Amino acid sequence: NLAQVAKRTPGYSGAQLENVINEAGLLAVRRDSEIIERDDIDEAIDRVMAGPAKKNRVITKSELTMVAYHEAGHAVVGIKMPGANKVQKITIIPRGQA
Structure with a gap:
């Protein structure tokens, strides 16, 4: 649902949205799938926003x-x-430089 994705990405530029979709595509490929799932997009948003999970x-x-x-x-x-x-x-999962 694109409306849900839009709610999670307020203020994102076109380039940031492109990064999210590219990252989601990579996550799908790593799962050996040709279909980008909602979980792929959610994880991609988190990665673009805060970096990969440590x-x-x-x-x-x-x-x-x-x-x-704190959170x-x-x-x-x-x-x-x-x-x-x-x-x-x-989330309490450390990401990026955290």
Whole structure:
């Protein structure tokens, strides 16, 4: 559903949207599929916005708890700020330079 993709990509330029679709296509190919699924697009948006997930990093339970509180704080501020973009996703998965 393109409306859902549009809600997750407010303010994206045409080049950023092109990057999302290209990345989603690569993810589909890695799954050995000729079809781009919604999960491919969601992961591609996350990668374009924040970088690839760092799945090999070991994080303690207390670190995860602190990150969860921190990200929840971002969400609360985003919800309460007049005119802010709608909160689309909250995650504690480290990405990019995080």
